[in-house]
Amino acid sequence: MRTIRIMAVAALAMFVGIQFIQPVKNRSSQMDTANDISRLYPIPAGIQDILQRACYDCHSNTTRYPWYAHIQPAGWWMASHVKTGKEALNFSEYGRYSLKRRRNKLERMKEEILEDRMPLGSYTMIHTDARLTAEEKALLVNWMAEAGEK
Amino acid sequence: MTTLLKAVLPVLAVIFLTACGSGNADKSHPPHESDSSATAAPVAAGVHLRDDKLNAVYPHYVQLTTALTNGDMAAAKIAASAIAAGAGEITGGAALGAAAANIMAATDIDAQRTLYAGLSTAFIALVKQSGLSSGALYVDFCPMAMHDKGASWLSAGKEIKNPYFGEKMMTCGDVKETILPATAAAGTGSVKPQFTNVDAKVAASLKAVVAQYLQIKNGLAEDNSAGAANGGKAMAAAMEKADKTAMTPEQQQLYKENEDDLKEHAEHIGKNEGNIEHQREHFAQMSEDVYALVKAFGGGQTLYHDYCPMYNDNKGARWISETEVVKNPYFGSKMATCGSVKEVMQ
Incomplete structure (x- = not known):
């Protein structure tokens, strides 16, 4: 009985303890938009809205954090997701890519969306507003095709 | 008549x-x-x-x-x-x-x-x-x-x-x-590298990159995803070691136009062992980069520029091969001979 109590207290202490280890939040200052994709291609408001809702949490320098992201270890898990996402594609740093890479990325974005590989199912399960309707998918793909020709 | x-x-x-x-x-x-x-x-x-x-x-x-x-x-x-x-x-x-x-x-x-x-x-x-x-x-x-x-x-x-x-x-x-005949095709479709003043160190670096590209290509042609992945990892490593300092400014510019894209494809093919179709998607774009580099710097050996009109819903895709015989990396054994030699690259 005594050992169980000790273990419970230890677990609680550890849970409280890890709350102090907060990963750095992915939030850029508003000014830092020099390399943003919107500087390279015209993005209609409707498209911008879809991108922000469905893509930017993992693929830009600005993540909208849900409440549970402030509780560890959920926050750590999310931070690693954002890190991988930004490595593969970062709309806020799009201007840093070579011309060729920009075009190729647009091409692959289209494929990811058409084949329902993105947005990730594990993400849209919780972030229901990131789910894309067929119409939104068509809008995105058309815009990407146009941008890719520039 | x-x-x-x-x-x-x-x-x-x-x-x-x-x-x-x-x-x-x-x-x-x-x-x-x-x-x-x-x-x-x-x-x-x-x-x-x-x-x-x-x-x-x-x-x-x-x-x-x-x-x-x-x-x-x-x-x-x-x-x-x-x-x-x-x-x-x-x-x-x-x-x-x-x-x-x-x-x-x-x-x-x-x-x-x-x-x-x-x-x-x-x-x-x-x-x-x-x-x-x-x-x-x-x-x-x-x-x-x-x-x-x-x-x-x-x-x-x-x-x-x-x-x-x-x-x-x-x-x-x-x-x-x-x-x-391939040699006659060479008369019309043979290309010599654009740069005639490629430093030996640069040529050696690029030859190493091309060698890994060919490993990826052969892996995909044999439906061997692991072989392609190893080639991808090795290519990313070879690119790290590539000597850019000996390039002329003009050469540097052309190299940089392809470098980040190529590296991304190499890493991605390296990470996607077991998902050969995704590796092939990246390989199609990778081949564009390698083609541009070989065309500019040369490949250190005779290479063949092949083209398969059927890949990607008949949009077509090219690749570079060290053999004159066509071995399709986009379909593997399903359609091993689809494609033809478009150019001989000396």
């Missing part, structure tokens, strides 16, 4: 008869040059296929084509029997042999012509696989053959002599493709 044809026909007939002197087919049936629509096969001098066994069958294919053009069913059977006999010797010649055997068994010329379409497809594929060492061959296509489905055949001359309709529609069709 007709007068020219009439003037040329006897000449061609003579060439044909002498060239195929050993073929008993020609002696066993009466010639019919009295009929102005009858045509003789132009066995163009100097057509030689690299594959000796296929080369031995080629004259019989010409005989068969001529027989069908002339509407001569008996001659077609004789030529088909010679093809059937020779096809057994050819690697991958099963379809050709089977089609030839069916032509032997066919009871009318229309059936023979229908079977000839399949035989020609098989034969053209074998010819492309083998390649020519000299001469030129033309892939002709008549859209009306096979009840408007269209069908192809191979000819040694550019002039159309339709084997599917014979005199009814002698000139239906056009040349769709020219098959030339």
Whole structure:
């Protein structure tokens, strides 16, 4: 009985303890938009809205954090997701890519969306507003095709 | 045109008869040059296929084509029997042999012509696989053959002599493709590197990158995802070591245009072992980068620029190969020979 109590207290202490280890939040200052994709291609408001809702949490320098992201270890898990996402594609740093890479990325974005590989199912399960309707998918793909020709 | 044809026909007939002197087919049936629509096969001098066994069958294919053009069913059977006999010797010649055997068994010329379409497809594929060492061959296509489905055949001359309709529609069709020896193709499609002043260190770095590219390519062609992944990882590592300092500013600029894209593809192919279709998507874009680099800097060896029109919903994709024989990395064993050499890169 005594050992169980000790273990419970230890677990609680550890849970409280890890709350102090907060990963750095992915939030850029508003000014830092020099390399943003919107500087390279015209993005209609409707498209911008879809991108922000469905893509930017993992693929830009600005993540909208849900409440549970402030509780560890959920926050750590999310931070690693954002890190991988930004490595593969970062709309806020799009201007840093070579011309060729920009075009190729647009091409692959289209494929990811058409084949329902993105947005990730594990993400849209919780972030229901990131789910894309067929119409939104068509809008995105058309815009990407146009941008890719520039 | 007709007068020219009439003037040329006897000449061609003579060439044909002498060239195929050993073929008993020609002696066993009466010639019919009295009929102005009858045509003789132009066995163009100097057509030689690299594959000796296929080369031995080629004259019989010409005989068969001529027989069908002339509407001569008996001659077609004789030529088909010679093809059937020779096809057994050819690697991958099963379809050709089977089609030839069916032509032997066919009871009318229309059936023979229908079977000839399949035989020609098989034969053209074998010819492309083998390649020519000299001469030129033309892939002709008549859209009306096979009840408007269209069908192809191979000819040694550019002039159309339709084997599917014979005199009814002698000139239906056009040349769709020219098959030339790789060395002759080099005359029209051979490229030398754009930069003539590539530093030895730079050339060595890029040769290492190309070597890993070829490993990825061969992995994909063999449906070996792990092999491709290893090539991807090794390519990313080779790029880390690439010597950029010895490049001229112009060379640096071209290299940088491709560097981040290529590296991303290399890393991605490295990480996606087990997902070969995704590796192939990246390989298609990677090939564009490697093509640009080899075109500018050279590849340190003779390389072939291949193209498969079917990949990516018939949008097509290219790749670079170290062998003249086409081995498709986009479809692997499903369609190993799809594609053709577009350029020889020295």
